[in-house]
Amino acid sequence: xxxxxxxxxxxxxxxxxxxxxxxxxxxxxxxxxxxxxxxxxxxxxxxxxxxxxxxxxxxxxxxxxxxxxxxxxxxxxxxxxxxxxxxxxxxxxxxxxxxxxxxxxxxxxxxxxxxxxxxxxxxxxxxxxxxxxxxxxxxxxxxxxxxxxxxxxxxxxxxxxxxxxx
Numbered sequence: 001x002x003x004x005x006x007x008x009x010x011x012x013x014x015x016x017x018x019x020x021x022x023x024x025x026x027x028x029x030x031x032x033x034x035x036x037x038x039x040x041x042x043x044x045x046x047x048x049x050x051x052x053x054x055x056x057x058x059x060x061x062x063x064x065x066x067x068x069x070x071x072x073x074x075x076x077x078x079x080x081x082x083x084x085x086x087x088x089x090x091x092x093x094x095x096x097x098x099x100x101x102x103x104x105x106x107x108x109x110x111x112x113x114x115x116x117x118x119x120x121x122x123x124x125x126x127x128x129x130x131x132x133x134x135x136x137x138x139x140x141x142x143x144x145x146x147x148x149x150x151x152x153x154x155x156x157x158x159x160x161x162x163x164x165x166x
């Protein structure tokens with residue numbers, strides 16, 4: 001059954017503003033937890049709005065990764081995946097993901113799940129929420145490790161250029 005649309009536009013506008021504030025404050029303060037906290041309502045609303053099989057699992061997976069990310073940041077767990085696995089990047093769902101501290105891996109997975117949600121959903125509000133999550137995930141990566149952010153951005157641009165058909 002379709003979710004109500006009466007206040008969905010207003011809710012998405014407010015969530016967009018909250019995410020933008022979280023990005024600005026988090027980047028200025030160099031504190032990813034601020035950005036994550038401001039993103040929490042968006043993730044919860046995304047879980048509420050999704051209805052299809054694949055989008056439902058993607059949104060619940062997103063929430064699980066989101067909670068794990070909060071725990072990793074609050075407890076200041078540091079574990080270098082690149083050293084542990086002996087590689088600098090891994091392919092996840094067909095996307096090359098640069099590896100580093102485990103805290104950077106969470107927002108990267110969140111961005112990939114947001115792409116899945118955007119591509120597989122038909123709802124404009126779910127797409128809107130996925131874009132908010134995608135953009136904010138990059139801001140979280142940036143506040144955690146700007147060098148991984150630049151590698152991730154470069155890989156995204158290269159893969160995007162590979163997808164352009166002339």
